[in-house]
Amino acid sequence: MLASLILEECRIQHDEQLYRVKLWQEGNSAEVIGLHDTGNRLSDPYVHAPVHILARSEAQALSLKPGHSRLIPFSTVGVPDGLMEVWTIDAMEWAGGRIEHVVIGIAEDTLFEGKDYRLILSAGWKRIS
Numbered sequence: 001m002l003a004s005l006i007l008e009e010c011r012i013q014h015d016e017q018l019y020r021v022k023l024w025q026e027g028n029s030a031e032v033i034g035l036h037d038t039g040n041r042l043s044d045p046y047v048h049a050p051v052h053i054l055a056r057s058e059a060q061a062l063s064l065k066p067g068h069s070r071l072i073p074f075s076t077v078g079v080p081d082g083l084m085e086v087w088t089i090d091a092m093e094w095a096g097g098r099i100e101h102v103v104i105g106i107a108e109d110t111l112f113e114g115k116d117y118r119l120i121l122s123a124g125w126k127r128i129s
Contacts, residue, residue: 021119023054023062023104025089028059030054034094034119041123042105044072044086049103051086055112056120061105062089072105099125103125 021034032054042051051072064087071083084105092102112118 018062018117019094019121021092021094021121023089023102023119024091024093025062025087027061028061030058030062032058032118033116034121035115035117036121036123036125038123039063040120042072042074043087043122044070044103046072047088047103049088049101051084051103051105051122052092052122052125053084053105053107053120054097055109056106056108059106064089064106072106074105 017036018032019034019036022029022031034052040051040053042053043049044051069085069087072086074082074084076082084107086103086105089102089104091098091100093099107120
């Protein structure tokens with residue numbers, strides 16, 4: 001068991017696309033693996049910030065309040081005119097830094113099925129730290 005945890009940590013550290021990330025909201029936290037997706041250019045038009053996309057099941061640990069969310073427009077292959085629910089959370093941190101007032105959008109868990117990650121990081125996330 002310990003050997004598999006060490007191997008997993010080494011794989012994460014050596015893969016420039018995957019990061020161990022901790023999200024914070026009002027004292028609650030969720031630790032997830034995030035994929036740096038250079039194609040994720042989703043931005044919140046109301047606060048002019050990049051949007052990171054989190055699996056719904058992981059978002060439960062943050063106890064996000066429904067009345068504090070907003071809907072933003074998005075489009076993808078197969079969903080040309082969608083709306084995504086987003087929240088501005090307190091912070092996101094990783095081994096290389098911390099960002100305060102982070103926008104996360106919530107996606108259904110099916111988006112992450114068979115994947116090693118539960119968070120899709122915005123294309124420019126490391127530049128804003």
